[in-house]
Amino acid sequence: MDQLLYISMTGAKQNMHSLAVRGNNLANANTTGFKADLENARSMQAFGPGMPSRVFAMTERPTQNFTDGLLKTTGRDLDVAIKGEGWISVQDKDGNEALSRNGNFTISAAGVLQTMQGQPVLGNQDAPIIIPLPVEKLEINEDGTIEIRPEGAPADALEEVNRIKLSKPFAGELTKGEDGLFRSTNGQPYQPDATVELVKGALEGSNVNPVQEMTHMISMQRQFEMQIKMMKTAEENEKATNSLLRLS
Amino acid sequence: MHPALWISKTGLDAQQTNVSVISNNLANASTVGYKKSRAVFEDLLYQTINQPGGRSSQNTKMPSGLMIGAGAKVIATQKNHDQGNVQTTDNAFDLMIDGRGFFEVLMPDGTTAYTRNGQFGLNDEGTIVTPGAGYPLQPEIQVPEDAQSFTVGEDGEVSVRLPGQTDSQVIGQITITDFVNSSGLEPRGQNLYLETGASGAPQNGIASENGLGAIRQGSLETSNVNVTEELVNLIEAQRVYEMNSKVISTVDQMLTFATQQL
Numbered sequence: 001m002d003q004l005l006y007i008s009m010t011g012a013k014q015n016m017h018s019l020a021v022r023g024n025n026l027a028n029a030n031t032t033g034f035k036a037d038l039e040n041a042r043s044m045q046a047f048g049p050g051m052p053s054r055v056f057a058m059t060e061r062p063t064q065n066f067t068d069g070l071l072k073t074t075g076r077d078l079d080v081a082i083k084g085e086g087w088i089s090v091q092d093k094d095g096n097e098a099l100s101r102n103g104n105f106t107i108s109a110a111g112v113l114q115t116m117q118g119q120p121v122l123g124n125q126d127a128p129i130i131i132p133l134p135v136e137k138l139e140i141n142e143d144g145t146i147e148i149r150p151e152g153a154p155a156d157a158l159e160e161v162n163r164i165k166l167s168k169p170f171a172g173e174l175t176k177g178e179d180g181l182f183r184s185t186n187g188q189p190y191q192p193d194a195t196v197e198l199v200k201g202a203l204e205g206s207n208v209n210p211v212q213e214m215t216h217m218i219s220m221q222r223q224f225e226m227q228i229k230m231m232k233t234a235e236e237n238e239k240a241t242n243s244l245l246r247l248s
Numbered sequence: 249m250h251p252a253l254w255i256s257k258t259g260l261d262a263q264q265t266n267v268s269v270i271s272n273n274l275a276n277a278s279t280v281g282y283k284k285s286r287a288v289f290e291d292l293l294y295q296t297i298n299q300p301g302g303r304s305s306q307n308t309k310m311p312s313g314l315m316i317g318a319g320a321k322v323i324a325t326q327k328n329h330d331q332g333n334v335q336t337t338d339n340a341f342d343l344m345i346d347g348r349g350f351f352e353v354l355m356p357d358g359t360t361a362y363t364r365n366g367q368f369g370l371n372d373e374g375t376i377v378t379p380g381a382g383y384p385l386q387p388e389i390q391v392p393e394d395a396q397s398f399t400v401g402e403d404g405e406v407s408v409r410l411p412g413q414t415d416s417q418v419i420g421q422i423t424i425t426d427f428v429n430s431s432g433l434e435p436r437g438q439n440l441y442l443e444t445g446a447s448g449a450p451q452n453g454i455a456s457e458n459g460l461g462a463i464r465q466g467s468l469e470t471s472n473v474n475v476t477e478e479l480v481n482l483i484e485a486q487r488v489y490e491m492n493s494k495v496i497s498t499v500d501q502m503l504t505f506a507t508q509q510l
Contacts, residue, residue, distance in 0.1 A: 012506070016250055017297060017314060019502075023252035023495045024291075024317035027259030029488045030266065031289040031320050039314075047305055060298065062312045074286075076328060104288060106326075107429050109448045116288045116324055133428045134451065136348065136459035151426075151451075152458035175300070178315065180291040210491050217498055224502050228509045235510070 003054055005234040010056040012227035014041055017059040019220045025208045033102030034206035035064040035176065036213070066171040069101075069207040071199060078105040080140050081204040082166070086196030087182065089122040089165040090115055097122060097190060098181035099167070099174065104203055107131055107138075113146070113164075119181075123162040132161060140164065142198050166196035250499050251295075251316060258319030259492035262289055265322040266485040273473045274482075281332070281365030281439050282471035284478075285325045292318035329430045332364075332472040334464070340398045341368045341376070344469045347461025349424035352386040352452070353378055353440065360386065362425055362450070364469055365439040381438055389420035402462040404455040424460050425450045 021039040028034040039061055046054040071081050080103035082088065087099035104116050113121045113129040120128035129146065131138065137149040137158075144164035149157055167190035174182045184190065266287040276282040300313035334344065343366035345351070350362035367379045374393055376385045391398060395408035397416075404422035409415075427433060432446030443450055456462035 016252070016502075017316065019495075019499065020250070020252040020255055020316045021314075023255040023259075023492075023499075024319060026488070026491045026495055027255050027262070027319040028289070028291050028317070029259075029491060030263065030484065031291050034291055037315075037317065044304065058298065059314050060310070060312050061314050061316075074328075075330065104326075106431060109429060109432065109446050111428075116326070117290055133448070134426075135428075149459075176294065176315070178294040178296070180294065180317070210487070214491065214494065217495060221498050221502055225505050228506050232509050 004237075005231055007054060007056060008227045008230035008234065010058075012224050012231070014057045014059040015220050015224040015227065019217060019224075021059075021061060022213050022217050022220065025213050026210065029206055029208045029210055029213075031206050032104050032203050033069065033100060034180075034208065035066060035101065035182075036206070036208045037061050037064055037176070039216075063172070064174075064176055065207055066174075067207050069205040071202045072205050073202050075201045077138055077201070078107070078140070079103060079201055079203050080105070080164075080198040081202040083197040083199050085171075086166050086168050086193065087190070089126070089167060089190060090119040090181065091122060091128060092119060092177075092179060092181055096183075097126060098177065098179075098183050099169070099190065100181055101204055103198070105140075107133075122165045124165075126165065129162045129164065140198065140200060142200065143194065144196070144198055164198075165190070165192050166198070167191055168193040168196055250503065251318075252495055252499050255317070255319040256492040256495040256499075258292060258321055259495075260489060262287075262320045262322050263485045263489040263492065267482065267489075269325055270478050270482050270485060273478050274475065276471055277473045277475055277478075279365075279439065279471050280335075280367055280468050281363060282473065283327050283329050283332075283364070283435075284471070284473045285327050287322045288324040288326050289320050290323045291320055294318070327431045327433070327435065328472065330472050332469040335468045335470050336466060337468055338466045340400075340465060341370070342366060342466055342468050343368060343400060343422070344464045344467040345424060345455070345461040346464050347456075347459075348430075349426045349453075349455065349460045350430075350441065352423065352425050352450075353383045354386050354388075355383060355440075359442070360450070361436065361440040361442055362427075362433065363439050363441065366463075366468060378438075383440075385422065387420065387423065389422070391419065400463055400465040402456050402464070404463050422455070422463060423452050424455050424463070425452050426460055427451070 018039045025036045041057045043055045044058040092098040111131045111133045123129035134151040135148040136151045139147045144166045147158040173184050269287045273284045294315040294317045297314040304310045353361045371377045374391045376389045397409045399407050406420045407416040407418045428448030433441035434444045453460050
């Protein structure tokens with residue numbers, strides 16, 4: 001069969017993949033701390049014997065858009081957002097350290113400070129933060145230190161219990177895992193960084209730019225239609241060839 | 249079929265739940281003691297289509313792969329237990345907790361429920377009960393039939409003045425109960441909450457002691473719903489919903505085009 005047909009087909013298939021990436025971004029346009037996925041296409045040569053004339057398209061997710069989402073003020077004591085660059089260390093389900101921008105915390109009945117997804121937040125010595133219960137007031141300060149007022153203590157009796165591990169690894173070395181958490185690709189440990197600042201009582205919204213996503217979606221749709229047109233052309237060419245060979 | 253159809257469907261589902269949560273908040277904007285809820289979203293698992301680090305030729309590796317997320321979902325509705333506003337009613341049986349804690353109420357099945365709604369009343373036996381259902385406040389307090397006045401102190405001490413007497417007489421003590429993680433309580437309607445594994449055990453105490461809130465007589469705690477905030481959330485939810493349905497119609501148009509042309 002004609003190569004043209006197959007090459008256009010890979011184009012159309014990859015356009016569909018890109019659309020799925022954009023669709024996922026739009027589905028998460030309201031998810032706290034979500035970072036939009038970027039998508040691009042790359043030419044891929046089909047290697048093998050013969051003339052290397054076929055170049056297919058391949059969609060990739062090279063990285064994420066790391067710009068900050070808009071801050072939403074919630075006024076809740078256990079909500080924090082990161083001002084500018086920086087990451088909060090949490091423990092993933094395998095017990096390893098991973099990074100998140102989602103500062104929507106809760107305290108479990110056992111006193112573990114965790115994200116709404118149940119991932120413990122890491123503090124000093126990379127250990128999960130345990131809040132000595134019962135507390136009357138819990139404050140997360142701008143530098144990540146956690147101060148509590150034990151129940152029944154006077155108003156000025158704030159005591160520091162731990163400090164949320166905040167780090168600032170180079171964004172180019174981070175990749176989003178299958179659970180939506182970020183990890184470094186170079187295997188380097190995340191060094192605590194004292195310059196990362198938190199905003200109290202606020203959450204970082206998703207950084208998905210809906211207009212951009214929709215524009216991309218339209219452009220993908222048109223590209224897809226062009227691929228289909230090419231496939232149609234391939235079919236017509238084939239027909240023409242067949243009729244040439246027909247006797248009479 | 250096309251994954252984007254299902255991805256956008258999860259987005260529509262999530263926003264639909266969000267709108268339900270928002271409308272429940274708005275419906276309860278003037279419910280005494282109501283605490284607003286918020287839907288919490290999470291991105292779903294990512295599916296690896298092309299593995300990063302896969303081979304692009306015999307000697308080269310791809311620097312990045314393709315991982316497509318499966319959409320979004322609502323993982324929790326989080327109650328915000330911030331204090332509502334004070335509404336002065338001057339009704340002696342209207343009580344409000346200023347600070348942490350809940351009133352304890354005995355349910356008909358013998359279990360204990362907790363409430364922040366302090367619009368109490370008396371039943372035919374003179375017992376202090378909740379409005380509507382008439383569940384007795386715990387510990388139970390009987391108000392004598394001929395009581396001339398009814399006073400509740402900041403610490404929950406209940407006293408009445410009986411006819412012909414100059415001094416008030418203490419007839420009981422309202423205690424309040426606090427939880428370590430009050431957002432872990434289970435709302436069960438009628439302004440009542442139940443203890444769960446996530447809330448921690450109830451800690452009973454005297455009002456305005458050990459960090460518990462004080463009782464204010466003649467006031468009620470309004471709902472902590474901020475109507476403007478809810479309306480903004482509603483607009484946001486609606487737009488995200490629209491965008492997700494746009495993705496579905498785009499995919500549909502693409503598939504139509506493909507099936508008609510080929």
